[in-house]
Amino acid sequence: MTGSLQVKSEKYYAVLNFKDSSGQRVQKWIPLNLSTKDNKRKAEAMLNALVVQYQGFEDIEPMNLLFSQHVAKWLEANRPNIAQTTYDQYLNILNTHIRPYFDLRGITVSKLTAGDLEDYYAFKVASGLSPNSVIKHHAMMRTALQWGVKHRYIKENVADFADKPAHVRYQGAEPYTIQEIATLLSCTQNEPIAVPIFLAAFYGLRRSEIMGLRWRAIDFESNLITIDHTVVQCMCDGTTITVEKDRTKNQSSCRSMPLVPQYRDLLLRMKVRQEYCRKLCGNCYTESEYIFVNDMGAPYQPNYVTQHFKLILRKNHLRNIRFHDLRHTCASLLLKNGVPMKDIQEWLGHSSY
Secondary structure: OEEEEEEEOOEEEEEEEEEOOOOOEEEEEEEEEEEOOOOHHHHHHHHHHHHHHHOOOOOOOHHHOEHHHHHHHHHHHOHHHOOHHHHHHHHHHHHHHHHHHHHHOOOEOOOOOHHHHHHHHHHHHHOOOOHHHHHHHHHHHHHHHHHHHHOOOOOOOHHHHOOOOOOOOOOOOOOOOHHHHHHHHHHOOOOOOHHHHHHHHHHOOOHHHHHOOEHHHEEOOOOEEEEOOEEEEEEEOOEEEEEEEOOOOOHHHOEEEEOOHHHHHHHHHHHHHHHHHHHHHHHHOOOOOEOOEOOOOOEOOHHHHHHHHHHHHHHOOOOOOOOOHHHHHHHHHHHHOOOOHHHHHHHHOOOOO
């Protein structure tokens, strides 16, 4: 096994060279997501870690790989087809949970049994992990094993025979009443996150949809707002990054909604304000296509909304709920006002009611 650093488009890549089970020389390129500026030492450290991680892949039959190595192999093989946020979640599950547990027991992919998986589920739940989180682990490992069946590394998917924990329905805070929403909107009309609060409470938008709103999504002539872009934050190699997507959570989430007069007026005032800031700041102003930006033009980060929302509730002595519970409040108020379930589903962008 050998490794080297290569550069493409001013980004570092780790290039691993090894032989597969048939004796063929294989070269694997792995993006390190590091720019070449002042990152050489960090890139070298990541390369060394990858060489250690992949050591043992060469000259080993796939069925004799440690189970964690098989999952790693599946994850890297399917990385182009996995969203960045999902990949980061899978990698964290692999390194934090799957690898330490199964490597300690020396379990290979061919020796893995349904009982091994059930023991893992029980151990994780007993360690304090929620059953719903363990179910996600089960789904990930099952997909990795199915990939092995497809490539004939293993004969059957033992995850199909393992009993996973029962799903626990999340019990969120009681949605706000119409009086509580009125108080919230009144208290926050001059807050930096007044617009996200309105969008979550009235339109029931997800945080990612709010942060992803661009001016091109607003049609002032037809009075329509289009939801077709999202912005999320996630962890990548221990660093928080922002991911922009020209797609929503599911196909139903991509939708157009009426631009109500109150929000239309608010947006027009925001455009005037942003133009004023643009002229005032000159070259220091950050040009952005996003609607929700600060006075310097820089888009607010998604986590800022969640954190600031908590502070607002505490400052105004309002009942504590999550920012996402405003979306639940929207659904609850629509239902209480006699709106049919199918219409609520389409308004919220759910795949089913």
